[in-house]
Amino acid sequence: MGYNLDNKIKDTNKNNKNILPYGDTMNDGKVQLSFTLPVKNDEKGYQAALKTAQNMTLENVMIADSITLEEEFTMYIAYGTLTNGVNYDDIHVEEAVKHTLSKDEIEEKIKLHFDKPIVVVGASTGTDAHTVGIDAIMNMKGFAGHYGLERYKGIDTYNLGSQVENEDLVQFAKDKNADVLLISQTVTQKDVHIKNLIHLIELLEAEQMRKDFLVIIGGARITGSLAKELGFDAGFGPKKFAEDVATFFVEELINQKSIKNQ
């Protein structure tokens, strides 16, 4: 099978109704990938790799290299072209925070709307021992040039650290009359974080406390949609900082107040 891009590209104008991967020419649809099959590195394995790529709806598949990892395991580096693009205009994203406010703006809002500090309790929970993420959000120093919540006027923070049991977190939040819970989860293998997070939601519901706090999760593999699906108020992943989450909870708390006052 030959490998020829040219004859496939009909229209080199960018088309938002049919966005395709870009190699070196608009709409060439070029994709580069690697995968391993549990097969021998021989002609039959090669055919299996071709078909694997075709299963991903790739055309003009080229297996650039096949590398023996072990007798029965071969890694393939493959190229191919996609013709079926996505309709970019049709994609609508619901973001927890549309416009992130600056630290000053957030502090200003708190001063305007609240007569006592917002109490935020955070932890890395379950068996998770990773704290750098929650520290990045909460500690004075912050992360990558973004100060943490501890430095914000009008916010009282309690960072409980790592390996905190859900029960202990909830008890602590109750004692401190918290407004916001921040939960960090880093280890996601075999969905250990999902189990732990569901447990927290169930616990809050059992104690009829789910509505008492805004409950927000975060971590390298956490997304807003996962958070919603599990019953949390919001979720934040990489490249999100204190001001993102603070914008969210300050605005949300103001909303809740105005609903109550109506």
Next chain:
Amino acid sequence: MSKLGLSQDKINQARQEAKIVADHTQAFIDKHTTDSVERTIVRLLGVDGINEFDIPIPNLVVDFLKHHHDPSIGIAQMLAYYIKKHNTTLDDIVAKITKETLPPQTIEPLSKEEVKKQLFPYYEKQMKAIVAQRATRDKFKQMHKLDRPMLYVIVATGNIYEDVTQAKAAAKQGADVIAVIRTTGQSLLDYVPYGPTTEGFGGTYATQENFRIMRKALDEVSIQEQRYIHLVNYASGLCMPEIAAMGAIERLDMMLNDSLYGILFRDINMERTFIDQYFSRVISAYASITINTGEDNYLTTSDALQEAHTVLASQFINEQFALRAKMPPHLMGLGHAFEIDPTIEDGFLYEYAQALMAREIFPEAPLKYMPPTKHMTGDIFKGYAQNTLFNIITSTTNQSIHLLGMLTEAVHTPFMSDRYLAIENAKMINQTMKHFGDEITFKKDGKIQSRAQNVLHDAHKLIKDINKDGLFDSLSKGVFAGIKRTKDGGKGRLGVYQKDPSYANPIIDDMLDSLKEVN
């Protein structure tokens, strides 16, 4: 001659300060024992297995001591007493404890000689097994010597059988060392799970059966490849010495073993884990198991450029703790890491300085050099380049245990192909730059020399400060990794006891005696 212009006087002074730190802590250690130390004694007497509720028998035996007697006399004293009193065997006593049919009696402590006499026939078997395992390893390694850094990779599927598949593949691709990463949470269990396991998160349970399964698989590959494949696990957490004992019996070759790591990163009580660490290091020294210390991790929570000296200070202290356990330097796999932010100008030079400095200061130690982790991102292509820089330093500064960086570090535990790519990268550097390190010298007082000298200077100063405050108080001030831990805080504190004058641990005594001869 130091290529870095390091002052030997300064090194000696730092070592001297570290010695005092360790001596003070050792004085505390010698007066105390812990639940896990006592369970280790039970295991080394040959007791194993679980009851119908999956509770390990060694836990039941030590619980009996705690419920019915004063734990400060130690489990050896109690067992020896019952064996003698009932004129029976250890198996009989343990069976009765397990079935809850042993009536507790008031113990009149035996002399230490008598305790030893009663128990020697039981622990002798395990001691001999450990010595035999040591000989097996030595013999194989003597026949097939390695003249380059050992390539070290991890497996972490959670399922021991899947781990075996991955480990064998990695070994055949060229890995010399396989570490089976433990499941998250195991370090906080106050017992060692039993039997083969297939359910773990981010790693696989450390159990004696899992050790056996993996050892057998790696022995097969060692023979096929005519190269000894080392097996690594974790003698750490609340069961530190028990796992050291299990590893010694099943011929593990390396053990991550560092109480400072447990204190800082798992919030384990410092008193507990220093006592545990001592026994575990004696066992490892006896079994000729290389330990891996964990100071590399400090640089995941504190900045690698600013805090490099904390790593060196900790290495000095760890060296002294190992010496207190009669561990020879060739078993001290002191840890350090390549963790400087890759956007920093001349970062590579600083890393080079640090790595070579460790090599010069600890010439006999099989240094464990860790790849970039903190600044690895989802950009796996960039990650591969970061790992290449790391490999250059590892190879050309002659690090001993070369932990291979995974291009997917920030994304998931390694795929089979990730390990392959890592091994190929390291091999290429080892091959194409084999004698590069021998060829180069450094500009006097240039960036590399000055960096190394400054780090040594700051480390010396830090150890002096630690000495002033004592190690425990220093840890509560957050000297390492920027993490503060208090003496009374952390997990496992309740399992610490001051020893009664009648306390006996004939096993550690015998091990230490024979180690004197070894050293």
